[in-house]
Amino acid sequence: MREAMYWTPASDGKVRCGLCPHECLIGEGKAGICRVRVNRNGRLFSLVDGLLAALHTDPVEKKPLYHFHPGGQILSIGTRGCNLKCAFCQNYHISQEAPSATGRDLTMSPGELATMAVSLENNTGIAYTYNEPTVFYEFMLETAREIRRAGLKNVAVTNGFISQAPLAELLPEMDAFNVDLKSFDDGFYRRMAGGRLAPVLETLRAIVAGEKHLEITFLVIPTLNDSEEEFLKMIGWISSELGSDIPLHLSRYFPAWKLHLPPTPVPVLERFACLAMEKMRYVYLGNVGETRFSSTFCPACHRELIRREGYQVTTDGLGPGGACRHCGSRLAGIF
Ligand code: SF4
Known part of the structure; x- marks a missing residue:
């Protein structure tokens, strides 16, 4: 168990978690909506650290x-x-x-x-x-x-x-x-x-x-x-x-x-x-x-760049830096 980030103390020993938009107000011994962030003695801890x-x-x-x-x-x-x-x-x-x-x-x-x-x-x-x-x-x-x-x-x-x-x-x-x-x-x-x-x-x-x-x-x-x-x-x-x-x-x-x-x-x-x-x-x-x-097709010349068959992936149509081998247009993404 490790002390959480993004929380503030509230009244009556409660804590306010600021990690997500729920902003749970958590009483002593209780957990937030996510079930894994708990108030122990007025401090917020993560139950799932590592x-x-x-x-x-x-x-x-x-x-x-x-x-x-x-x-x-x-x-x-x-x-x-x-x-x-x-x-x-x-x-x-x-x-x-x-x-x-x-x-x-x-x-x-x-x-x-x-x-x-x-x-x-x-x-x-x-x-x-x-x-x-x-x-x-x-x-x-x-x-x-x-x-x-x-x-x-x-x-x-x-x-x-x-x-x-x-x-x-x-x-x-x-x-x-x-x-x-x-x-x-x-x-x-x-x-x-x-x-x-x-x-x-x-x-x-x-x-x-x-x-x-x-x-x-x-x-x-x-x-x-x-x-x-x-x-x-x-x-x-x-x-x-x-x-x-x-x-x-x-x-x-x-x-x-x-x-x-x-x-x-x-x-x-x-x-x-x-x-x-x-x-x-x-x-x-x-x-x-x-x-x-x-599969992924070039948005400019419409040729196939990346073929996907299940999780088998072939990138024969893709050149260096994510450029189409056929027309040279760059594909959006990181390759
Ligand atoms: S759901 Fe969990 S992460 Fe979100 S505010 Fe509540 S305690 Fe924090």
Whole structure:
């Protein structure tokens, strides 16, 4: 257990956590909404510092990141806890559980993780993923500094529900983000995820302003966030506020945790991808197997640059620095 960052004392021995927009007011012996930040004797502590619920090496494409070191592997870590409560969470078994409930987690230090990351073949760096990395902020920040010193890259796969001050401190240590934008409707965020839309949009703006690589994932859930009108509003906002070069991943919903709707029909995803392509240059489908939206095509000459067959990636069409071998146009991203 380690003392947390970003909190202030409040009256009656309570503490106010300032890490995410919930700003939980936490009484003695109690935890915040994320379950993993607790008040002990009027101070706030993290219960998940260096306590890993998941540690794997994954393809970078699995995060998903399609324009960031394609074909690379990345050491991926996560703890328990989350500051949202999405009824459709695929990782609810770790995101909605506190570490004390299991006793099974692996203890590792930032230095040990950096040593492991350096020793792995074809490893890009570390991805903070599986659960929401904001809830293990102190550990992510310290590990990211070690990884950066070792010359590797840091990736955060996040719901974007983080306060601006901790995000500003994190940004210089990160190289890439995949942000899960769950809806463009604040009511959806409140009802289905226990969050709010506006702070997530602020996070997206800050990542772009900080000149970090950004990709966005949008999980299309039948009847809940599949209104074409709302989707077009979202695409309009992304393209005008963030830019039309941001890779967009439209992901197929499958039943999970508390939500048992039928999976998203593939034609709906394809229709959304076509709509998105009217404003965005790079649109991909996820959780659907191979489609015409799996590979990357040059936005200028439309030739194939990166072919993806499952997690098999070939970059034959890509020249040095991410330029198209056929016409020389540069692809947005880090290659
Ligand atoms: S990080 Fe956890 S404790 Fe802190 S405000 Fe967010 S949900 Fe509450």
